[in-house]
Amino acid sequence: MSTEAALRLLPIQPHEFDSLLAGFEYEHDISEVSNTTAFDTRVDARDLRSCVVCGKKAVGGLHPGVKRAHIIGRTEDVLWDFLKRRGHVPHFAKSVVHEPRNGINLCVAHHDDFDGYRFFIRWIPPAQLFVFINFSQTQDLERFHGKVVILDPKHKHSPFPASFLIQEMRTRGFHPWCTDRPFPRPLSTSYTVDDPGRGGVADLGGDSETEVGFGGSGGMGRLGGSDGAASSSGEPPSTGINQEYLVLGNPFQDPELLESMRREWQQLPNWKSANIEGLTWEGTAEENARRYIDLVGVSSH
Ligand SMILES: [Zn+2]
Structure with a gap:
């Protein structure tokens, strides 16, 4: 009896929305x-619905095991x-919630x-690679330390490196x-890639591995020299002939490095792509053309 009475009260009729308290209104924002x-x-x-750290693939149904972080x-x-005002994230990027360049797939364990x-x-x-750093020296994560994360920096939806920098700090x-x-x-990848064309970094596993961008003296100077290794805890262990090591320092203690990275990020495909996607074409044709040229750096002349 009392259950029936309660159930009759449950459905809210459309005309009753008008009487709801502020904040309880029904909202459906399609955008x-x-x-x-x-x-x-x-x-x-x-x-590809795979954890970017370990490669675990999502399964179907509830609790797929891989999340969007x-x-x-x-x-x-x-x-x-x-970050937008400082030029670390494109001005026209979507909101922090909706910008896909601020998200990655992670399995449940690595999301935690x-x-x-x-x-x-x-x-x-x-x-121009993303590398996993087990800074906390957590035992289960040690096998990924110093390994390349399968995120293609040339992809137009590649994550903004600045987002990772905040996470790092x-x-x-x-x-x-x-x-x-x-x-x-x-460097080797953090997991074996099934699809050889995936991620744009699969060639790390081949013979060209040693050639991937580490040959420049400037780059090595920053990474392995006194600048980047300022906070290193000492000499790397000597385990082999000609074995080279990288040491990453705190980029906020090296303003020159931080600035050079910022300039580099602005040249990545994801930067221009984010600005173009976020651009609204509400001005005159001439204004829109000028904005496009400003963003993309090309001219019709
Ligand atoms: Zn994982």
Whole structure:
């Protein structure tokens, strides 16, 4: 009897929405839905619903085992705007929530490790690669330390390296007792890639591995020399003839390095692509043409 009475009260009729308290109104913002869908589909299409760290693939049904992780938190719009003003993120990039270049696929375990600030992913300037750094020295993550993460920097939806840089600084803050540790080069990928064409970094496994962008003296100077290794805990172990090591330092202690990285990021395909996607064509034809040229750097003349 009482159950029936309660059930009769449950459905809310359309005319009753008008009487709901502020904040309880029914909202259906179609652009919000489509933006969220675009984030999901673009991150999944780029990462193939596989964890970028270990390669674990999503399974069907509920709890697929692989999630979409925001690199900078979905509520951090103030920080996001700050990064835009500093030229670390494109001015016309989507919001921190909807920008697919602020997201990656991670398995459940590595999502926890990422959100727990146990590791970070670092952009390596001369090689233009993303490398996994087990900064917290967590035992389960050690096999990935110094390995290349399968994220193609040439992909138009490749993550913004600046997002990872914020994650890095927070990870460093959570582990002030840990120091930068050397890792051997040549670099290998964090997992074996099934599809040889995937990620744009699959050629690391071949003979060209040693040639991938580390030959420049400037780059090596930064990574292996006194600048980049300023916070290193000492000489790398000597385990082989001609074995070379890389040591990453805190980029915020090297303003020149940070600035050079920022300039490099602005030349990546994802930068221009984000600006073009976010551009609204509301001006006159002439104004739009000028904005396009400013962004893309080409002229019809
Ligand atoms: Zn994983």
